Amino acid sequence: MSKGDKEPMFSAKNLKLLSGPLSLNNPVIVQILGICSSLAVTAKLKPAFVMAISVTVVTAFSNLVMSLLRKGIPNRIRIIVQLVVIAALVILVDQVLKAYVYDVSKQLSVFVGLIITNCIIMGRVEAFALGNKPWPSFLDGIGNGLGYGMMLIIIAFVRELLGSGTLWGYRIIPESAYACGYMNNSLMLLPPMALIIVGVIIWIHRSKNRDLIEK
Amino acid sequence: MENVFNIFIRSIFIDNMVFAYFFGMCSYIAVSKNVKTALGLGAAVTFVMVMTVPLNYIINRFILEPGALQWISPSFADVDLSFLSFIVFIAVIAAFTQLVEMIVEKFSPSLYNTLGIFLPLIAVNCAILGGSLFMQQKEFLTVGAATSYGLGSGIGWWLAILMMSAIREKITYSKVPAPLKGPGIAFIITGLMGIAFMSFLGIQIN
């Protein structure tokens, strides 16, 4: 990027930073990053949604801060600086959640802290923010956070609907269906099903985008 | 209330880091392509875990917990530094990882080369930070309990990645539908293994 080039704030290139991670470059199902901690919060829609927002905020701001700092960071302590910035942001998010949405923060329990080690955040800082200007970095962070959040929400949607018959805590499958012998699939609520759903989503996604198929 | 051995068994089989909490999935999926590398990474993770969990336990107990600073002076009884725990835990883990990296580089350059980027990335392996955060949440009563939890969780992760890599070595000879190749099938296998591990639920050794 040449200095002083006056790109509009939402140029085609910048918009691509936002939309790319939603499908072709999705951090979860294409880059296989950040599955780690957060699948555990996908048994219900509400915590998954809060988690998605928290991760988006942290990714966006850590990208922004690291991009602003990128010229001054001594290379030898780069990783530590990244960890400190990310950890500080996560602590802020955690404190805010505890103060304003205590119920949800209780459900998320240790998983908020584990945003620190979410590979997406580190990965985007390393791969993008350290080499780009603050504004595109910020957009890239939001894009990746949303791409990630989208996956969480899809998984939570399937699990809550089939596992509990509810969405966001409201009953979706009518009582009459239960009377006719319909049963919730409790297996959906157990951790292994989240992995299998991710596998199936990858399957569907790759059969639509054949370039992504390995070998 | 809970004995040390029970915690150990539980953390390997029931509270398994991979199957129950999806911790450390990034390196779990990426490094499980062959058994030898998986063995090395598993050992490194277990080592870092068994050292950092008790260390963080001590730090948490005597510095971070609400009222933990009382041993210095009773006037600190109201100090609550627990908001710093994330940052302190991750710093301890990063320092330890650095140490392991230096040791591996010195004694086994070949392993060092194969593990490549994932060695420094142990620092951001969720399983390890997860171990420390769960330790804090579970409020263990003794250092021994915390150590046994760290060791068990590390071994649990090691076991998971080892089994996965063995399966993946075999699966290269199977006909997997093309879009499922690689990570897709790996997730589904992990899910099935997770279901198998659920049969350990309810084991209690007193």
Next chain:
Amino acid sequence: MNKNNNAYIIIYASVMIIIVAVLLSVASMALSGRQKDNIAVEKQGAILSAIGLGGDADKVKDKTKYIQEEYRKYIVESYVVNGEGNVVEGVDAFGLLDNLKAQFAAPVADMQLPVFVAKLDDGTELNVLSLYGAGLWGPVWGYIALEGDWNTIYGAVYDHQGETPGLGAEISTPIFEHQFDGKTIFENGQFTSIAVLKGAGASAGNNHAVDAISGGTLTSRGVEAMLHDCLSTYLPLIEKKRAALETANVASNELTVENHE
């Protein structure tokens, strides 16, 4: 300027740490009041719901204020006893709720167990005891409200840290909790606790048992163990209170007899 110069690195790191530390401390201090309120209100809300109150909390605008006012109105007294049932002076019962695990693990004479006394609008007096135990994945806890006879359960609430949503986590739903209403913990003067039985309808007609959560057997078993252990811990106190009631009854009976003469 050389960025890999040691002095630069040290200065850089120190400045960064100071900035981060200041930022986090400010945030923590600014928000800690709200957080403490949240935690306290959650506990007060749980105690209230054990006595069947505070149900409108989600409908009112200021939940915090509503719960605090209700709590002040209905919880008239609280005291602390040790494992021998003797009252311990000078300890704040509500403050103990932060670390119940340590209290139940302490030697009998050093235990500090909170008891909350509630007075309902119609004058009924209830005694709320706290419970703490282990579920399948992590701790479970709760409050149980006993009626004035220290035998009949007026209400119970449970909460948990990480039980499986939809399965073990169902212990904190009213459907499970209301099963306890009206059950008794003594049979002919013998302490029986409350059993949590597997299979729908297994507890029908049994005054000392409730149905377990289907699919959440291990968590249900954890609740059963918690009830048994914690109530046993409180047992010396409960026995004392019951003995006192008995003497009072006998005394009042004698009184009536005398009056008849």
